[in-house]
Amino acid sequence: MKKSDFLGWKEVFAFSFEQGVKEKAFVVFLVIMFLVMLLATPVTTFFKQDDGEVKSSSIRTLQVYDLTGLPIAYAEAKLQDGYDKVQVVLAGTTLDAYETYVEKLAKEEAEAALAVKVEYSPEQGFVLTYVKPAEGVEEEDAEGLADQFTAYFELAKLTAIDVTIEQYAFLNRPVNTESVFLNASGEVVPPSQEESISLDQYYILLAGIVIITLFVSFSGGNIATSIVTEKSTRVIEYLMINVRPMALLTGKILGSLALTVVQFGVIGIGYVGSKYLTSALFGEQTQTESSFLEFLVNIDLFSAITAAVMILAGILIFAILAGLAGASASKLEETQESMKLFQMAMLVGTYGGIFLCIMQLTGMNAELLVSIFSLIPIFAPFIVPANLLLGEISVGYAWISIVLTLAVGAALFWFAARVYEALIFHTGKVLKLKDIIGIAKARRGVSDRKGEC
């Protein structure tokens, strides 16, 4: 590769990017995605709020049949969330009284009210049986009251036996065990670290894989289509008067990548905007959002830069594969067929990443697998960035992965450029991988720019 081989790539890049941005499909997609991202959280929060709106209960009385004999002052029960006006009454302390009430309820002789039987057995512990009349009490309302009363009973039973909440919490503290091992010299061997990741970390790894897969898929499709269009319309013949195939390929790949960056940038802005919009409108965050923001806040700059470089290096590999796919087809309708190799590589990378996530969650020798897979360029972009940000792999190791990915990318680009040159005037069917390799070896297409051989 010579410097002159890349002359004109900036013009090709600028044109590819500009035309991509002008395309109606691109603009429509961008607007829709932006609006979806911007409005998704506020809208769901609005409906959640609506769902959780406190309604006043229509139930006026809760009749308690306590068979435990515990000295609980039910009349003093203070219920919350719309049940504060419900009167809790100790209606009986025997099973007969309870059964008589149920019989009356069945014959519609009793007042339509919710009843609860409280009993205790050594086998089952405390059992609260709620009885709802067939009419007059809504199921949702009854369930809400049951939840409120059960929560009250949990505390009331402690008070009844003179146990404070603090004492109860103390008794419930877990008992952990730890083993200390000594080696042959009598020194303490440090305990092995926890190998499995948390559920939150698992979701972050998965989110990373999904984002990279979407990025690779969008940019790959753009690149292949753009290359095939130039070949099928014969525009390529005009471009090649002034620009070398290497520069053409570089400009097109970077142009399509830039378009994808814009897409994701806008989606990202929409997401951040939605967070601000939600807190401005509702002033709250869900627990998941808080832990995600906490994760973002804790990322150090160098790790973030390393992760970004890894993502770009990885996406570049897939972009070059897409370029290779485009080079092997000569008609637009053959683009999908030519993308088989690209799609297979993307799926292998994605599923490999998901497989590792599951392994990490279960903690089954995942550390070794993550280390190995991080060095394989097809998996690296799906695995390294999120694992690096979560502290599962070191920055140094991530850079080894980046260097390897870039080296493979450079070799792949050289190969793709040779194939692109050789197949510029190819008008036959989509070529198979072995044919492509054969052509790249022979390269019977474009020569060096100068007139000599």
Add this chain to the structure above:
Amino acid sequence: MSLEVKELVKSYGEKVVVDHLSFALKEPGVYALLGTNGAGKTTSIRMILGMLSKDGGEVLWKGEPLDTSKVNIGYLAEERGLYPKYSLMDQLLYFAKLKGVNKEEAKKRIAYWASRLEVEEYLYPKTTKGKKKEKPKTAEQLSKGNQQKIQLMSALISDPELIVFDEPLSGLDPVNTDLFKGIIREEIEKGKYLIMSSHQMATIEEFCKDITILNRGEVVLQGDLNEIKKGYGRVNLFVKCDEAFGEIVEKHGLTVISDTPDGMQLKVSGEEVAQAFLSDLLAAGKNVVRFELREPSLHEIFVEKVGGNHEEE
């Protein structure tokens, strides 16, 4: 000598598609590359322009190997190529930018060529008061002839010193053919170097001084067109009389090429034979309406050289 093509060779496997092609454009003007379909014209042009690798030979421009990124070249390919869905103006500006023409200058030149080629309405959307501005036109909205005009604009927008036209007039109606011919003539007058490939022999005769005829990749005839014709001599005789004159043709043993109500086309061995034939016609009292002795046309030379010996693609 500005363009020199030396011993160009191209083969695909065992098949040699261009076999040691050499020619030179010694001075500004048009050089014709002729041949049947599949003769190797387009392959030769692609090799000259560096799009296709050569298996042998070299191309020199002003004594140096031709570097298409440094020499200002205009190219009109046989297979027209425009982005179907992008605006025509954007495409022309892009091609101009690739050739190193700045945007302002490119816009001026586009305006000139748009007016010259009568395609302004496709490049400049109408802005009617009170109505929504029209969308810029794309290539897929144009007829083949108009697409060809846009293509010609992109070839000439950089005011190239070397111009390569591969079948420039194919598919054009007579009006547009004349328009294109006028532009080609202007470029010749400006002192440009042109290489032209065409199947329209009359057009080649109109513009070209030097020619090469290729057949199956091999050069079968090459040189100054006038000299080539002179070499054949004035052997084509066209005669029309009011009366039949077949017996006189037989008497002189002339070869009949064609015999139509419009006259008889004959082949003679020399001017003396033609003169003797005319004397006999007059002596026999024939009323000679037309008697034309001329050199063979390029069409006739072409057919003679490659006729019955070419392969169709």
